[in-house]
Amino acid sequence: MSAATGTPAPTTRPRLALAATLAVQAMATIAMTAPSVLAPVVAPMLDVPPQRVGWFVGLAYFAAMFSGLVVGPHIARLGAIRLSRAALLAGALGLGLAAAGASTAAWLPMLGLAAIAIGTGYGVPNPAASMVLATHAPPARRGLYFSIKQTGVPVGVGLAGLLLPALLAVMPWTWALVVLALGAVALAAALGPAAVLERRLPDTRVATASAAAALRAAVAPLGRVWREPALRRLGVASLAFSMTQLCFVTFLVSTLKLEHGLGLAAAAGVLSISQVLSVACRVLWGQVADRWVAPLRLLAVLGLTMAGSATLLGLLPADAPRWSLMTAALACAATSMAWNGVYFAELAHRVRAEELGAVTGGTQFLTFCGAMAGPVAFATLVGVTGSHGASYVVMAAAPLVVGVWLWIASRSA
Numbered sequence: 226m227s228a229a230t231g232t233p234a235p236t237t238r239p240r241l242a243l244a245a246t247l248a249v250q251a252m253a254t255i256a257m258t259a260p261s262v263l264a265p266v267v268a269p270m271l272d273v274p275p276q277r278v279g280w281f282v283g284l285a286y287f288a289a290m291f292s293g294l295v296v297g298p299h300i301a302r303l304g305a306i307r308l309s310r311a312a313l314l315a316g317a318l319g320l321g322l323a324a325a326g327a328s329t330a331a332w333l334p335m336l337g338l339a340a341i342a343i344g345t346g347y348g349v350p351n352p353a354a355s356m357v358l359a360t361h362a363p364p365a366r367r368g369l370y371f372s373i374k375q376t377g378v379p380v381g382v383g384l385a386g387l388l389l390p391a392l393l394a395v396m397p398w399t400w401a402l403v404v405l406a407l408g409a410v411a412l413a414a415a416l417g418p419a420a421v422l423e424r425r426l427p428d429t430r431v432a433t434a435s436a437a438a439a440l441r442a443a444v445a446p447l448g449r450v451w452r453e454p455a456l457r458r459l460g461v462a463s464l465a466f467s468m469t470q471l472c473f474v475t476f477l478v479s480t481l482k483l484e485h486g487l488g489l490a491a492a493a494g495v496l497s498i499s500q501v502l503s504v505a506c507r508v509l510w511g512q513v514a515d516r517w518v519a520p521l522r523l524l525a526v527l528g529l530t531m532a533g534s535a536t537l538l539g540l541l542p543a544d545a546p547r548w549s550l551m552t553a554a555l556a557c558a559a560t561s562m563a564w565n566g567v568y569f570a571e572l573a574h575r576v577r578a579e580e581l582g583a584v585t586g587g588t589q590f591l592t593f594c595g596a597m598a599g600p601v602a603f604a605t606l607v608g609v610t611g612s613h614g615a616s617y618v619v620m621a622a623a624p625l626v627v628g629v630w631l632w633i634a635s636r637s638a
Contacts, residue, residue, distance in 0.1 A: 238421065239363060241421070242357045243358070243370055243374060245357070246309075246353075246358060246377075247374050247380075248412060248416070249309045249350045249353075249416070251378075251384065253313065253316055253350050254347075254380070255385045255409075256405065256406075257347050257381075258386075259402060260340075261385075261476070262386055262390075262496070265483065265489055265492075266489060270327075275483065277604065278600070279605075280601060281336060282597075283601040284341065285340040286347075286594075286600075288342075288344030288345045289593045289596070289597075290597065291590075292344070292346075292347075292349055293348035293593065294590045295586075296308055297352040297586025300583075301356075305354070306353075306420045306422055306423055307420065307423075308349050309354075311346075312346040312350055313346065313412055313416075314409070316342070316347065316406075317406040317409035317410050319339045319340065319343030320339070320343070320405050320406035320409070321402070322335055322336075322338050322342060324402040324403050326339065327399055348593065351569075351585055351589050352585045352586040355371075355569060355573070355581045355582055356582035357422055358370050358573075359573050359578040360422075360578055361422060367573050368514045369512055372507045372512075373507070373566070374566070375507050375566040376503075376504040376508065378503075378565065379500035379501075379507065380500065382500045382562075383496070386478070386497035386500070388401075389493065390494075393489075445583070446584050447586075447590050449584065455575055456572075456575065456576075456584065456588065458630075458634060459568060459572055460590075460592070461591065462524060462528065462627050462630075462631055463592040465595060465626070466561065466568075466595070467592045467593070467595035467596040468596070468599030468602075470561045470564075470599075472535070472617065473558075473561050473562065475599075475600045475603070476603055476607075477554060478496055479492075479613065480613040480617075483613070484543055484613050485550060486543070487550075495550065498555075499557065499558035499562070502558050502559055506559045507565070508566075510563055510567050511566045514566075514571075515570075519635060520567050520571035521634060523567050524567055524631050525629075525634075525635050526632075527563070527567070529628035529629070530560045531561040531564070531621075532623075532628060533556075534556035534557040534559075534560050535557060535621040536617070538556075539614040540614065541553055572584065572585065599620065603620060606619055
């Protein structure tokens with residue numbers, strides 16, 4: 226029964242829930258990935274080093290950290306689908322600002338605003354989708370549903386890698402961003418009927434009569450994550466894994482173009498192909514976590530293997546054959562790009578459905594801390610060492626340490 230009306234609760238709609246959340250995640254990821262794909266071409270036009278894209282991505286994730294934390298406790302009141310549509314419009318605004326700002330003398334602050342807008346939109350889909358899927362997905366298949374939804378990330382990365390070089394062949398890069406922005410607006414409009422999913426979401430409304438109360442409501446999920454050992458472990462793991470993931474996605478195209486001599490289309494093609502494997506692996510790891518291996522143990526294995534994959538990519542010589550570059554990229558994609566669904570499934574098992582949106586916002590704050598810090602640290606390392614490869618090797622230390630920690634924890638669980 227519905228607590229608000231006393232009428233029977235609406236039936237679950239797992240397919241619609243999955244389709245809507247997957248589409249939003251993919252489009253938000255396209256907006257977030259576009260600057261990384263364009264960096265080798267656009268940076269020289271702006272007279273800045275390509276690795277400076279790490280600062281753009283870092284600022285975007287800084288905004289995402291707080292948008293996810295703020296909206297988490299208010300998803301039921303504001304509406305998960307309504308928030309998702311607003312997130313898409315924020316991403317479209319950011320892409321538009323980036324395109325418009327390039328032709329002005331104030332291009333630097335305009336790009337800063339673009340990063341904030343894109344990041345603000347990117348922080349919303351995970352908390353909103355977590356509550357939608359926890360409510361509508363079959364409980365016995367949550368790992369699979371969360372993993373399929375999270376394939377929106379590699380799908381978005383892959384589409385950005387395919388679409389942008391194709392668009393650049395027929396139009397300036399600024400207009401290519403406008404095309405992507407229009408796609409985000411169109412998807413936001415198409416999601417209107419998916420609002421039916423909100424009728425079944427648990428009521429998690431938080432009273433926020435004052436600004437102080439609103440601030441406490443926003444920060445409370447982060448405090449809970451840090452107090453509870455199991456949630457803290459997941460949050461710290463997501464921080465380290467997202468560092469590795471964002472270093473791979475943000476700098477792969479620049480690494481292949483600048484250090485291995487590939488053209489932009491070829492380098493972006495490697496990124497796109499690697500995401501195809503990532504999609505398959507996200508679904509595979511979700512099935513494995515549901516049926517055979519405990520999610521925490523699987524996360525430990527993924528942490529160890531993503532450390533090895535990043536090290537392999539970093540140690541390849543400048544004249545490495547393309548098959549070895551592709552192999553290393555595929556290994557990174559299968560690990561550093563494929564852990565998220567298992568992570569969200571484990572989170573859903575440890576938190577009640579009505580609390581999941583807020584708690585996801587809290588753990589996502591740590592996830593995006595890593596996503597913010599990783600590209601900035603990587604860009605700094607490239608500036609110091611002059612090598613993308615050496616930077617990959619150094620950054621591999623984080624998932625290695627966390628992988629060992631999770632392995633020990635999984636043995637005592």
